[in-house]
Amino acid sequence: xxxxxxxxxxxxxxxxxxxxxxxxxxxxxxxxxxxxxxxxxxxxxxxxxxxxxxxxxxxxxxxxxxxxxxxxxxxxxxxxxxxxxxxxxxxxxxxxxxxxxxxxxxxxxxxxxxxxxxxxxxxxxxxxxxxxxxxxxxxxxxxxxxxxxxxxxxxxxxxxxxxxxxxxxxxxxxxxxxxxxxxxxxxxxxxxxxxxxxxxxxxxxxxxxxxxxxxxxxxxxxxxxxxxxxxxxxxxxxxxxxxxxxxxxxxxxxxxxxxxxxxxxxxxxxxxxxxxxxxxxxxxxxxxxxxxxxxxxxxxxxxxxxxxxxxxxxxxxxxxxxxxxxxxxxxxxxxxxxxxxxxxxxxxxxxxxxxxxxxxxxxxxxxxxxxxxxxxxxxx
Numbered sequence: 001x002x003x004x005x006x007x008x009x010x011x012x013x014x015x016x017x018x019x020x021x022x023x024x025x026x027x028x029x030x031x032x033x034x035x036x037x038x039x040x041x042x043x044x045x046x047x048x049x050x051x052x053x054x055x056x057x058x059x060x061x062x063x064x065x066x067x068x069x070x071x072x073x074x075x076x077x078x079x080x081x082x083x084x085x086x087x088x089x090x091x092x093x094x095x096x097x098x099x100x101x102x103x104x105x106x107x108x109x110x111x112x113x114x115x116x117x118x119x120x121x122x123x124x125x126x127x128x129x130x131x132x133x134x135x136x137x138x139x140x141x142x143x144x145x146x147x148x149x150x151x152x153x154x155x156x157x158x159x160x161x162x163x164x165x166x167x168x169x170x171x172x173x174x175x176x177x178x179x180x181x182x183x184x185x186x187x188x189x190x191x192x193x194x195x196x197x198x199x200x201x202x203x204x205x206x207x208x209x210x211x212x213x214x215x216x217x218x219x220x221x222x223x224x225x226x227x228x229x230x231x232x233x234x235x236x237x238x239x240x241x242x243x244x245x246x247x248x249x250x251x252x253x254x255x256x257x258x259x260x261x262x263x264x265x266x267x268x269x270x271x272x273x274x275x276x277x278x279x280x281x282x283x284x285x286x287x288x289x290x291x292x293x294x295x296x297x298x299x300x301x302x303x304x305x306x307x308x309x310x311x312x313x314x315x316x317x318x319x320x321x322x323x324x325x326x327x328x329x330x331x332x333x334x335x336x337x338x339x340x341x342x343x344x345x346x347x348x349x350x351x352x353x354x355x356x357x358x359x360x361x362x363x364x365x366x367x368x369x370x371x372x373x374x375x376x377x378x379x380x
Contacts, residue, residue, distance in 0.1 A: 044313055045311055045312075045313065046311075047311045047319050047321070048309040048310070048311045048321065049309055049321045050304070050305055050306070050307055050308075050309050050321060050322060050323055051304065051305060052305065052363065052373070053301050053304065053305055054333065054363055054373045055371055056301055057074075057298065057301050057302070057305075057328060057333070058328075058330070058331070058333075060294055060297055060298045060301070061074060061298075061328060061329065061330055062330055063294055064105075064107070064291060064294050064295070064298075065105075065330065067288065067290055067291055067294070068105055068133075068288070068291070070103045070104065070105045070133065071098060071102060071103070071104050071105065071129075071329070071330070072104075072105050072107065072329065072330070073091075073094055073095070073104060073105070073106050073107070073125075073327070073328070073329045074106075074107040074109075074298070074302075074326070074327065074328040074329070075087075075091075075106060075107070075108050075109070075110065075121075075326075075327055076107075076109045076110070076302045076306065076325070076326045076327075076328075077109070077110040077111065077113070077324065077325050077326075078306040078322075078323075078324040078325070079111050079139075080324065081111075081113075081306075081324035081325055082111075082112065082113030082114065082143075083110055083112060083113030083114060083117045083118060083121070083143050083144060083147070084113050084114050084117050085114055085116060085117045085120065086336075087117060087121070087325060087327070087336075088117055088120045088121055088124060090327055090334045090360060090378070091121060091124045091125065091327060092124060093332065093334065093362075094327060094329040094332060094334070095124065095125060095127075095128040095129070096128065098128045098129060101129075101130035102128075102129055102130065103129060103130060103131040103132070103133070104125060104128070104129035104131070104132055104133070105132075105133045105134075105135055106125065106132065106133070106134050106135065106151070107135045107137065107295065107298065108134050108135065108136060108140050108144055108147065108148060109137065109138050109139060109140070109144075109299060109302065110139065110140065110141065110143070110144035111139055111141045111142065111144070112141045112142025112143040112144055112145075112163075113142070113143045113144075114143060115143055115146060115230075115233055115234055115237050116233075116237075117143065118143045118144070118146040118147040118237065118241070119146075119237050119240065119241065121147060122147055122150035122241055122244055123244070125150075126150065126244050130246070131152050131246065132150060132151045132152055132153075132245075133151055133152065133153045133154075133155060134147070134148040134150075134151040134153070134154050134155070135155045135157070135287060135291075135295065136148065136154060136155065136156050136157060136160035136161070136162065137157035137159065137160055137287070137292075137295035137296065137298070137299050138157070138159050138160060138161075138299050139161065140160065140161065140162050140163075141161075141162070141163040141269065142163055142164075142165060142268065143165075144162075145162040145163055145164075145165055145261070145272075146165050146234070146237055146238055146241060147241070148162060148282075149238055149241040149242050149257075149282070150241040150242070150244045150245065151245070151283070152245050152246060152247060152283060153283050153285060154277065154282055154283055154284045154285070155284075155285055155286070155287040155288075155291075156273065156274040156277065156284055156285070156286055156287060157286075157287045157291070157292055157295050157296070158292060159296075160273070160274070160287075161271035161272055161273050162271075162272040162277060162282075163265075163268060163269055163270060163271065163272060164261055164262065164264075164265035164267075164268050164270060164272075165234045165238060165258075165261045165262050166231065166234065166261075166262050166263065166265065166268055175218055175219065191219065191224065192263075193266075194215065194219075195211065195215065198211050198214050198215065199211060231262060234258075234262050235258040235259065235262050238254075238257065238258040238261060238262070239254040239255065239258050242254050242257065242258075245283075247283075249281065253281055256281070257280060257281055257282070260280060261280070274286060302326060305323055305326065306322065306323050306324055306326065307322070308320060308321070308322040309321045309322065315344075316343060316344035317341065317342070317343045317344070318341070318342055319339075319340070319341050319342075320338065320339070320340060320341075320342065321337070321338070321339050322337070322338050323335045323336065323337055324336060324338065331364060331365050332362065332363070332364055333362065333363040333373075334360065334361075334362045334378065335360070335361060335362075335363075336358075336359075336360050336361075337357075337358060337359060337360070337361050338358040339356070339357040339358050340353050340354065340355060340356040340357065340358055341353070341354040341355045341356075342354070359377060359378070360377070360378040361375055361376065361377055361378060362375070362376050362378050363375055363376075364376070
């Protein structure tokens, strides 16, 4: 058996508050074996789990802290995962013991998520730190960009970037390519460009229909109203986040930056790198060169840890394990672990979820076995 730091995350029914990954893995495999149908006589393959890599990430977090002389917190979401309100409460245990008015560095790696979650996370952090630095070693997109606006300083690694904060919406009333397909995603920028195109066309070719009549034939007015609402929310949140800084920009600069990030970019995913962030007026600086190899190694490790692992028992039955969201600081990792089976049932039921052990968990050092973590379930 490998050391526990390389052991997989694996849930179990009726587990205690503190559990060993080895024990969980054995129990989970026993559960899976009991689900065999009579015709499934072959031994089940061992369930595959993502590695914890606990010692390696902890070493890097401590090394980064040593180099910048500031407490370090990492917030990582897999590319397919989102920053969401469920994550917010799990920051508390990482910051509640910080000395009063201490500085904090947040290593932020995320593709975005819920706007309101960024506002809540920033307020949790600012309640426990006097000065916030956001470190951007890689992707820091959309809602993650919003969260970065709350920092006194944003440090860009060589591959780090922000993006626009404009809103898009998938709504049941959105246009559908064909009636049987799901509705398309519509963005504020797309609607703005459509409006400009129609206005230009009507000037050259006046007709009996007005601009709203033409627009409403393709995009429901409720969708347009919802897009306007979410766009206003993004701008308001951006300005409120900038106000959290000790050196908050002027109201005019807050409005300018919020409008620019929300309205000025034709592509939501356009990467705003260091130089452009500085031109916008963000407190952007390059990371100290000594940090770059440490941050790059950290990004690689979290990419490995968060990779989905699938075990195929038979063509109609498989098991999935993953860690899509990770919050880590010195001597503590909090993460969401999804762990479930999928089985294909007869038409029209399709794929159904079985044995779902998904939940939030934490890793902390085992004082009796230095270097090996204790895995615990978290209940709020």
